[in-house]
Amino acid sequence: MERRSPARRVRRALLPRPQSPRTARLVRLDSESRALRELRDALLRTPREIPCKYFYDDAGSALFEQITRLPEYFPTRTERALLEARASAIVESAGGRKLTDVVELGSGAASKTVSLLDAALAAGGRPRYVAIDISAHALRRTQEILEAARPEIPVEQVLADYTGDLQLPAKPAGGRRLVLFLGGTIGNDEDEQAIKLLSRVREHMEPDDLLLLGANLITDPAAIHLAYNDAAGVTAAFNRNLLLNVNSFARSNFDPEKFDHYAPYIVEKRRIEMWLVAREAIEVRLGRLAGTLKLARGEGIRTEISRRFSREEALRLIDAAGFTPERWIESPDARFGLALGLARASLRGL
Structure with missing residues (x-):
């Protein structure tokens, strides 16, 4: 029915009281x-x-949180399991204790990011987490989750549409930045727009900073x-x-x-x-x-x-946007992949 x-x-049930997140x-x-x-x-x-x-x-945003918990919706749990399994290796590639900034585009409720922050803490670091989202509700949930789970992690929230002009807080001198673009969101654009978006992100990164891109892979229709x-x-x-x-x-x-x-x-x-x-x-x-x-x-x-992407297609996107592919991580069921790219000083283009 x-x-x-x-x-x-x-x-009606989910709209918050009329106030801005502090x-x-x-x-x-x-x-x-x-x-x-x-x-x-x-x-x-x-x-x-x-x-x-x-x-x-x-x-x-509240409805999407419900979607990620549905039995039919495998992408979120597949990506989360992959991040949990490989968090230490990802953080090590991003500088270990030298990692000072973890920036997430479209942070949602940040539930998948906790494993990376845990790995950074275990490596002796204490990175700042910068959450960027167009939804005030998602940013509130991020704050609630991280305050409860990892109160030692400083959180900065940016309420913004990252598909437009993007501004990020300055990175601490001598630190390294890891930018997360997870959830397969890169698949919402055709190649040209996806490369433009990633190129704008690269402008806020220094050489040796890293991008972690999550991509849905071609699987059972x-x-x-x-x-x-x-x-x-x-x-x-x-x-x-x-x-x-x-x-x-x-x-x-x-x-x-x-x-x-x-x-x-x-x-x-x-x-x-x-x-x-x-x-x-x-x-x-x-x-x-x-x-x-x-x-x-x-x-x-x-x-x-x-x-949905192949491994080669996902790596080609980050390469065209100014990142040298460093590592490819794929789920055991081949449904989801993570591409780790090192920011270059110049673009190669398509």
Whole structure:
């Protein structure tokens, strides 16, 4: 039986009290005019799209935490097990006790990062953890988790959209920085945009700093499909909740209940595509985006791509962005890989 209004129910239950996280520091978000233009352009292109960053309001971040605990969703637990098994070797490569900064892009709740921080402490270091996320909810959860689990680790939070201009706190003189981009998030972009993003990250790193990139690997299509089409409907609620976040920002009037969640694994493209498909003919007032959007029954809006990579493809990405591949670490079931790259002084390009 189909779940009715899951996004609204979850959103009401999970929205926090109207206060800012005390430790979050707003560095820079896209200007409203730029963000509105980006969103309007995405909705008017073919295929119609909404940037996947709109998944991550408070309710969406809480829903994603639920997704990572679902039996169907193997990527998070596979990556976590891999990090736990190889944390000491990763930290040793990053300088051991000389590691002074662990920076995580899209930190979420930082639950996978604790093993790396433990390894750094065991090596005699005490690195600062810098969490960067677009979601204040995720940053609050990061603070809660690390205060409880590792109170000796200093935490600095950056509330920002790392897909735009990125600013990081200065690294201590003589220290080494390890930047984490985990969760397979690199698969949300095509190669050109992925390389541009990683290249911007490299600009905040010195030679001999390291990048740790997590990549979903090509595996059983049926298992991948199930990971994005769970029986409990949590991923469907997560997908529909994006429209409520768009409404909040753009003052539009999307009705999530008029859309079906559709997330096929496209074998020839080796990727999941998440869509919201209109159940009936719809006319949406776009509010601050100006005008209306007309959708025919069965017409969709793409909300995410999630690509799968081979080892060679993942290493090629970091090499093109200015990192020399140092190590490849792969899960025993070959479903997830970690690429460790050393920052170079110059780009080689594609």
